[in-house]
Amino acid sequence: MGQSTSPEQRKRQHRIGGGSEEAAQEITHLLALDVPALRLKWAAVFGASPSPYLGRVLMVRAIAHRVQERVFGGLKPSTQKILDRVCDTRGEIAPQHIPRPRASAGTVLIREWRGVRHRVTVLDNDVVYRGRRYKSLSEVARAITGTRWSGPLFFGLKGRAKEVARG
Known part of the structure; x- marks a missing residue:
């Protein structure tokens, strides 16, 4: 027996997963393509021929990523702006000029x-770990490891700016 859905439910499903089934089918279809067909698909999706050195797996992943971007949306504009700035300057930008990622209220960090x-x-002024409030990520890192750690470093929020600048 099929379930009937109201017009509002159909509208909501379209907003949330609009095209997700089609995207899944398209990605599944990519897995069956050979390298010459993937090169043609790449040219259609990206508007340029792929490098002759790109392997099959990387082409499938990149095309699948673009399909998912089309359906679910891409990067936040602020993230895209940072990436564009880094790419435009190609190493000329000093690491301190790249904004450090910060965890804002509501962010969930998993390590x-x-x-x-x-x-x-x-949270705004503290963090919650296992139902208990801590003043800082460093306190949580110490509770987890038993030793002193930089909380932002332990949770991957520190040290990334240097990696981005190095390329």
Whole structure:
């Protein structure tokens, strides 16, 4: 028996997953293509021929990513702006000029440590870990590891600017 859906439910499904089934089918179809067909698909999707050195797996992943971007949306404009600036200057930009990623209120940070996944929710002035409030990420990192750690470093929020600048 099929379930009937109201017009509002159909509209909501279209907004949330509009085209997600078609995207899944298109990505599944990519897996069956050979390299020459993938090169043609690449040219159609990106508007240019792929490098002759690109392997099949990378082409499938890049095309699949573009399909998902089309359906679910791409990067936030602020992230795209940072990437454009870094690409335009190609190493001329100093690491301190690249904004550090900051965890704003509501951000959930997940870190796996010794096989256990730890989840921290960032609030305005503190963080919550396992139902308990901590003043800083460093306190949480210490509770997890038993040693002093930089919380932002432990959760991957620090040190990325240098990696981006190096390329």
